[in-house]
Amino acid sequence: MRPIKYYPKEIAFRATKYLLVLMTGAPKWHIATTYNKDYSAAVISYLNNCLNQNSSVAEIGCGTCDILRPLECSHKIGYDSDPRVLKAASILNAVLFEKIRLYQFDFTNNQSQIKWNFDVVILINWTHEVDINILKNGLITILNQINDGGIIVIDSVKSKDYKFNHNIETLFNGEDVVIDTIFSNKVRDIYSVTPVR
Numbered sequence: 001m002r003p004i005k006y007y008p009k010e011i012a013f014r015a016t017k018y019l020l021v022l023m024t025g026a027p028k029w030h031i032a033t034t035y036n037k038d039y040s041a042a043v044i045s046y047l048n049n050c051l052n053q054n055s056s057v058a059e060i061g062c063g064t065c066d067i068l069r070p071l072e073c074s075h076k077i078g079y080d081s082d083p084r085v086l087k088a089a090s091i092l093n094a095v096l097f098e099k100i101r102l103y104q105f106d107f108t109n110n111q112s113q114i115k116w117n118f119d120v121v122i123l124i125n126w127t128h129e130v131d132i133n134i135l136k137n138g139l140i141t142i143l144n145q146i147n148d149g150g151i152i153v154i155d156s157v158k159s160k161d162y163k164f165n166h167n168i169e170t171l172f173n174g175e176d177v178v179i180d181t182i183f184s185n186k187v188r189d190i191y192s193v194t195p196v197r
């Protein structure tokens with residue numbers, strides 16, 4: 001049972017996101033709020049236990065920054081391939097007085113144009129659209145550049161409704177990494193992946 005104060009907050013947030021989607025033309029998926037996504041809550045709570053105020057976090061495919069915003073650190077960067085989504089995210093962040101740097105970037109194009117020297121790099125809820133070889137190349141680029149002690153947080157899906165059901169062991173096959181499962185439900189697993197150096 002949710003506390004009573006949940007409902008006005010959820011209604012107001014959903015209405016704001018609905019308007020932003022109408023204004024920017026961003027896909028309707030972005031109307032949904034984090035409160036109803038168990039996997040987002042799991043990632044946020046896991047990371048807030050590892051981060052400190054000076055930590056740096058990048059999210060690739062950040063959408064409207066619903067995962068980035070609640071993270072308790074001061075250096076946050078969101079990358080997304082869709083300029084309409086970035087527009088919606090930047091308005092929402094401004095309204096909520098949240099400072100997140102946003103950049104348009106397609107991970108399938110040229111992963112080396114970004115220096116991945118962050119403490120955390122998040123890739124959630126879109127890699128099921130990306131071919132394994134492209135994804136693997138990009139992940140190796142990140143692994144080689146991520147800060148010492150840094151982690152990649154990535155999901156994989158296990159449903160025929162998605163284009164690719166990646167296997168986490170195959171994705172990081174041949175790399176010296178520690179993989180932990182931080183969340184699991186019927187369709188999705190979320191992992192933290194730490195390079196061993």
Ligand SMILES: C[S@@+](CC[C@H](N)C(=O)[O-])C[C@H]1O[C@@H](n2cnc3c(N)ncnc32)[C@H](O)[C@@H]1O
Pocket residue numbers: 029040060061062063064066067079080081082085105106107108123124125126129
């Ligand atoms: C379903 S949303 C998930 C947003 C956020 N990660 C979350 O879980 O709340 C997927 C986002 O990834 C972005 N995206 C999809 N493919 C991408 C790519 N190749 N590079 C960067 N962003 C991508 C989409 O534009 C969209 O905003």
